[in-house]
Amino acid sequence: MSSQTYSISDLSRELDITTRAIRFYEEQGLLSPERRGLERIYSARDKVSLKLILRGKRIGFSLAECRELIELYDPTSGNLKQLHSMLAKIAERRAQLEQQLLDIQQMQLELDTAEERCEQALAATLNNQKNSH
Structure with a gap:
């Protein structure tokens, strides 16, 4: 671990x-x-933590999940626990996204059906109005 430090800026x-x-x-x-x-003086570990938070946010992790991963950071062990935990969280997030995708596709089908019914009802109404004149 380097002893380099960073300012907030x-x-x-x-x-x-x-x-x-x-x-x-x-x-x-x-x-x-x-x-x-x-003045705040940030360590290399803080920088790694910040990168992990930003990456976690981009892939939809909560702050609590980011905290768990940060707490597992242990370069002396090659970060094995952290890496295993990260893989498990990625698999979990992927499963959530796949379910959301199925939910979206189902909603699109429902919208298609509702739209089709509205268009048929509109056409029938316009047709009835035309025939009644």
């Missing part, structure tokens, strides 16, 4: 995230910078 710039978001993750206990007066 370094991380903000490098990871394209607002300083407000970084402070929020700190408030949530996901980051733990050192303090030098009012």
Whole structure:
């Protein structure tokens, strides 16, 4: 683990995230910078955690799930627990997305049926109006 440190603006710039978001993750206990007066000093571990949070958010993980993964971070073990947990969460997320996709496809079929019925009713109404004149 490198002993490199980062300011909040370094991380903000490098990871394209607002300083407000970084402070929020700190408030949530996901980051733990050192303090030098009012200045926050972030470690390489904080940077890894932040990258994990951002990646997790992109694939739909909750902050609680991100926290679990961060807590499992252990470079001395090659991050085996973290990697296994990540794979399990990815499989779970994939299953959720597949179910959502099926739900969306079912809803599209329902919309197609409703649209078809409306169009038939409209055509019948217009036809009846035409015939009654």
